[in-house]
Amino acid sequence: MIHAPPPARGDRDMLVATYNVHRGRPPAGLFRPEGIARVIAEIRPDLIALQEAQHYLRPDAPMLDEELLAREAGLRPLRLPDRPREQGWRSNIVLVRRDATVLRPPVGLRIGGMEPRGAIMAELDLGWGPFRLIATHLSLGAARRVRQGQALLAAMEAGAGAGLPTVLVGDFNEWRAGGSVLGVLRPAFGTPPAVATFPAFRPFLALDRIMTHPAGLAAAVAAHDTPLARRASDHLPLTARVSLRGR
Incomplete structure (x- = not known):
């Protein structure tokens, strides 16, 4: 892996990603969280939200090597102030650039469901202006x-x-464009x-x-x-360029 700082902001837009990391396991194989870190280093995002990134019953047992992520991708976990020993909240972890400004500390949202689902909400500025982030993992039903x-x-x-x-x-x-939750969110967020x-x-x-x-x-959602990435988890990461210019 190449040791390098994150790419300069310049005139580009913010690179955002989301990635279900399957509890650090390949589609078929043993626990290998270092593979997840290498995929994140390939992407080199300004912000990435991870799902299934903590053990549900042992949230204070970190899955990710923070020194490796800092060195290879220039990222750090966005910890909840009331949970300093945990990298995230209810299996959600948000990694941001080390120089990110936290305008309002992250909070964990309880959103219901039989599974221990949740979301992280925070207000940030990564150099392109302030915005609100909500990172989540929704239920199967x-x-x-x-x-x-x-x-x-x-x-x-x-x-x-x-x-x-x-x-x-x-x-x-x-997966349905107008199905269930996407239909609920469409008035505010449109159809992604x-x-x-x-x-x-x-x-x-x-x-x-x-x-x-x-x-x-x-x-540029892709x-x-x-x-x-095909070997590291059962999901591929999803990336997008988010433009906050003029907002």
């Missing part, structure tokens, strides 16, 4: 996803950063591009999404499809 989508909208509307653009990312477990990310070895389901409010701030 369609009815639960509808309620979770409603909970995310309520949290966004109740947030202190009124008027901030919002970037919503994660594994939605929804459907890019197949699952299963990693031959993707045909668009389970992962990058959405913005106002709609249309995300461009799966990060490399030999390493």
Whole structure:
């Protein structure tokens, strides 16, 4: 792996990614979280949200090597102030540039569901201006996803950063363009591009999404499809360029 600083901002847009890392396991194989770190280093995002990145029953047992991520990708975990021993919240982890400015500390959102699902919401500035981030992993059941989508909208509307653009990312477990939660979110976020990310070895389901409010701030939405990414997890990472210019 190449030791290098993150790419300079210059005139480019913010590179955002979301990645279900399958608890650090390949589609078929043993626990190998170093493979996840190498995929993240390939992407070199300014921000990446991870799902299934903590053990549900042992949240204070870190899965990711933070020194490796800092050295190879220039990223650090965005920790919740009330959970300093944990890298994230309910299996969600957000990694941001080391020089990111946290405008409002991240909070963990309880969004319901039989599985221990949740979301992380924070207000950040990574050098392109302030925005609100919501990173989540939604349930398998369609009815639960509808309620979770409603909970995310309520949290966004109740947030202190009124008027901030919002970037919503994660594994939605929804592949239908107007189905369940995507229909709930459409009035605020529009219809995001459907890019197949699952299963990693031959993707045909668009389970992962990058959405913005106002709609249309995300461009060049694509799966990060490399030999390493196909081996590291059962999902491919999803990436997008998010433009906050003039906002």
